[in-house]
Amino acid sequence: xxxxxxxxxxxxxxxxxxxxxxxxxxxLATAAFILSTILSVFVAMVQYANxxxxxxxxRFYIWIIRGTPLLVQLMVAFxxxxxxxxxxxxxxxxxxxxxxxxxxxxxxxxxxAMEAVPAGQLEAGYCVGMSYMQIMWHIILPQAxxxxxxxxxxxxxxxxxxxxxxxxITVVEMFTRTKQIAGQxxxxxxxYIEVAIVYLMFCTVLTYLQKRGEVRLGSYGVRK
Amino acid sequence: xxxxxVNNIHKAFGTNEVLKGINIDVEKGDVVSVLGxxxxxxxxxxxxxxxxESADEGELIFDGKTYPFSKISRAxxxxxxxxxxxxxxxxxxxxxxxxxxxxxxGLTSARHIPMAEAEAKARDVLQKVGMLEQINMYxxxxxxxxxxxxxxxRALATDPAILYFDxxxxxxxxxxxxxxxxxxxxxxxxxxxxxxxxxxxxxxxDVSTKVVFMADGVIxxxxxxxxxxxxxxxxxxxxxxxxxxx
Numbered sequence: 001x002x003x004x005x006x007x008x009x010x011x012x013x014x015x016x017x018x019x020x021x022x023x024x025x026x027x028l029a030t031a032a033f034i035l036s037t038i039l040s041v042f043v044a045m046v047q048y049a050n051x052x053x054x055x056x057x058x059r060f061y062i063w064i065i066r067g068t069p070l071l072v073q074l075m076v077a078f079x080x081x082x083x084x085x086x087x088x089x090x091x092x093x094x095x096x097x098x099x100x101x102x103x104x105x106x107x108x109x110x111x112x113a114m115e116a117v118p119a120g121q122l123e124a125g126y127c128v129g130m131s132y133m134q135i136m137w138h139i140i141l142p143q144a145x146x147x148x149x150x151x152x153x154x155x156x157x158x159x160x161x162x163x164x165x166x167x168x169i170t171v172v173e174m175f176t177r178t179k180q181i182a183g184q185x186x187x188x189x190x191x192y193i194e195v196a197i198v199y200l201m202f203c204t205v206l207t208y209l210q211k212r213g214e215v216r217l218g219s220y221g222v223r224k
Numbered sequence: 225x226x227x228x229x230v231n232n233i234h235k236a237f238g239t240n241e242v243l244k245g246i247n248i249d250v251e252k253g254d255v256v257s258v259l260g261x262x263x264x265x266x267x268x269x270x271x272x273x274x275x276x277e278s279a280d281e282g283e284l285i286f287d288g289k290t291y292p293f294s295k296i297s298r299a300x301x302x303x304x305x306x307x308x309x310x311x312x313x314x315x316x317x318x319x320x321x322x323x324x325x326x327x328x329x330g331l332t333s334a335r336h337i338p339m340a341e342a343e344a345k346a347r348d349v350l351q352k353v354g355m356l357e358q359i360n361m362y363x364x365x366x367x368x369x370x371x372x373x374x375x376x377x378r379a380l381a382t383d384p385a386i387l388y389f390d391x392x393x394x395x396x397x398x399x400x401x402x403x404x405x406x407x408x409x410x411x412x413x414x415x416x417x418x419x420x421x422x423x424x425x426x427x428x429x430d431v432s433t434k435v436v437f438m439a440d441g442v443i444x445x446x447x448x449x450x451x452x453x454x455x456x457x458x459x460x461x462x463x464x465x466x467x468x469x470x
Binding site: 121124125126129134138139142143146 | 274275276305306308309310312314316317318319321329330333335362363364375378379382
């Protein structure tokens with residue numbers, strides 16, 4: 001399998017694959033992760049605060065998104081949005097779909113993390129005269145974010161790999177690029193193993209960042 | 225004139241009536257100890273007065289203004305809370321904030337006081353409770369007694385007209401209890417108005433100006449501390465004092 005030609009092919013293709021990883025895969029995952037985290041905080045807060053009507057809308061959103069495959073969501077957006085007069089480049093469309101998809105899952109993570117903050121924290125905030133939003137901002141969200149951080153990072157790591165699905169809506173990302181190279185050379189297996197290793201590299205770096213992030217976020221004086 | 229008056233407060237959780245029409249009258253400088261067996265409604269009373277629970281009936285007269293419990297607005301609740309302080313049984317210090325920021329947060333966020341001024345105030349009250357040295361520590365690094373003293377400082381920092389204590393020493397061992405009670409006694413000596421729900425009879429006897437004894441959601445007996453402890457009139461009170469003093 002690994003003759004001289006294959007070796008040359010792998011070495012030649014490595015930078016080509018990596019470039020698409022850095023140029024498309026990571027930006028797509030990072031943008032969608034940041035936006036989905038922001039979205040999830042809003043959706044979680046609406047439920048935590050039990051805002052009528054909005055709460056039902058959020059439950060509906062989570063129900064729809066968690067109940068349908070990501071690949072189907074990508075397709076529906078790809079063929080559906082133009083019918084609504086929304087024409088956008090596939091990359092932007094992918095960012096939107098990944099954001100909406102991940103937002104539903106992360107919202108549940110955030111909600112659970114917020115509910116894990118003891119009720120006494122909220123009461124103590126009220127008793128020093130703070131408003132609900134002030135308590136959210138200074139007390140509940142920072143503590144919830146600390147709790148949710150590992151799960152949110154899980155989501156990011158999943159998303160880096162799920163971006164390969166964006167190929168189905170014509171986004172040329174790292175995996176699609178690999179497929180193209182493989183198609184030209186008819187040498188599939190070594191290249192797919194190579195791209196798997198690049199994904200693994202990305203996720204290894206992210207795992208390291210998660211560890212750093214957890215240390216940085218601190219545990220409020222609790223020694224580990 | 226009384227600083228705080230509670231008229232005919234009622235509260236039920238479902239069908240369980242916890243407060244059955246209670247009246248309390250607190251004058252400026254009073255230290256009111258609320259005693260009674262567990263489940264008598266003492267804590268619920270205190271929580272209702274600061275709107276952590278919503279009472280079903282009755283009114284609160286605070287600093288000359290009347291607030292009916294069932295019709296009070298969110299803004300009015302916030303107004304009253306900004307002029308009162310609350311100390312919880314389990315401290316409830318903000319877990320993600322240092323001692324300093326636990327004390328300053330109510331000043332900087334709720335009252336928009338500049339940080340420098342808030343910090344000066346915080347140092348002042350932390351000095352009072354003997355917690356100035358731990359100013360940069362997190363609550364999880366402190367003992368229970370230290371946490372409760374910081375909680376008292378946090379409540380004091382906002383210059384409240386009245387301080388509520390909800391069993392402030394019930395989670396503490398005798399030694400830590402003593403250090404918290406010491407701080408509370410000092411506050412009383414300084415003329416702080418306080419309502420203290422407690423099981424510490426020694427504190428009630430020696431420090432409070434007034435004792436209220438509750439059982440089953442009603443006030444069984446009340447009076448000045450000396451009369452209450454030396455000449456209780458109600459059988460329920462006598463029984464309570466006999467059992468707890470033995």
